[in-house]
Amino acid sequence: MxxxxxxxxxxxxxxxxLIYYNLTEGDLAKLIDSNSTNIRSIINGEVGLNINKxxxxxxxFGLTYYDFANPKFKLPSKSSLPxxxxxxxxxxxxxxxxxxxxxxxxxxxxxxLINEGILNKPITSKILLSxxxxxxxxxxxxxxxxLLRKEPRNTxxxxxxxxxxxxxxxxxxxxxxxxxxxxxxxLKLLLDSK
Numbered sequence: 067m068x069x070x071x072x073x074x075x076x077x078x079x080x081x082x083x084l085i086y087y088n089l090t091e092g093d094l095a096k097l098i099d100s101n102s103t104n105i106r107s108i109i110n111g112e113v114g115l116n117i118n119k120x121x122x123x124x125x126x127f128g129l130t131y132y133d134f135a136n137p138k139f140k141l142p143s144k145s146s147l148p149x150x151x152x153x154x155x156x157x158x159x160x161x162x163x164x165x166x167x168x169x170x171x172x173x174x175x176x177x178x179l180i181n182e183g184i185l186n187k188p189i190t191s192k193i194l195l196s197x198x199x200x201x202x203x204x205x206x207x208x209x210x211x212x213l214l215r216k217e218p219r220n221t222x223x224x225x226x227x228x229x230x231x232x233x234x235x236x237x238x239x240x241x242x243x244x245x246x247x248x249x250x251x252x253l254k255l256l257l258d259s260k
Contacts, residue, residue: 074111076120076135081109083127083134086141093154098122126151172209175202176219185223186241188253190233193260230257 084094091105098119107113108123117131124134128148133139144155175198179185184197191210195203214223214236224242226235228250235253237245245253 069114070111073114075137076115077109077111079135079137080105080123083141084109087127087144087147087151087155089155089158093158094123094126097126097151097154171202172198172205173213175199176210176213180219180222180238185236185238188226188235188237188245188256189260190230190235190257192233193257194236226253228253230254 080094084090091102091109094100095102095105099122104113108115108119120131120135124131126148127134128142128146128151129139144152147155176194179194179197184194191207191214194210195205195207211234213219215225222238223236224239226237226242226245228235228248230253235257
């Protein structure tokens with residue numbers, strides 16, 4: 067058996083714990099001071115783990131790293147978990163589960179609009195959402211804002227300092243110079259015409 071096999075097996079174990087305690091990747095990330103992308107990579111067996119990371123994950127559930135990784139080891143009762151973990155589980159119960167868009171429809175549609183040159187001129191997330199297909203339009207414009215602010219899109223797109231009401235205005239970097247010093251009133255007129 068090779069390293070990749072063990073990474074995948076460990077990832078399955080992490081996934082089993084998250085499902086059992088109704089936690090999200092983000093919840094675990096918060097508990098071990100990481101991020102949900104890293105947790106997702108661990109679950110998918112895409113990254114190797116050092117001993118410290120394994121200890122941190124196991125300690126979330128009050129276990130040693132070797133008990134946590136042992137598929138024959140029984141999952142601990144919720145009441146025996148560390149206090150902070152119990153607190154996060156209770157918060158998750160109040161918030162409910164997050165249903166993740168596995169199709170990435172917003173990202174696909176956003177990339178389509180970028181490729182079509184829609185962001186060659188200033189635009190808001192709400193306007194972008196209105197230009198997307200009907201499945202994407204069921205989503206929230208805040209998610210578009212988040213996608214634009216993160217890699218890889220934030221290397222192409224910038225947020226202007228001006229606002230359209232309380233909405234952020236975005237534009238492709240190479241076209242931004244013309245608009246960066248434009249008055250908010252002129253930008254508003256430009257956006258109102260869309």
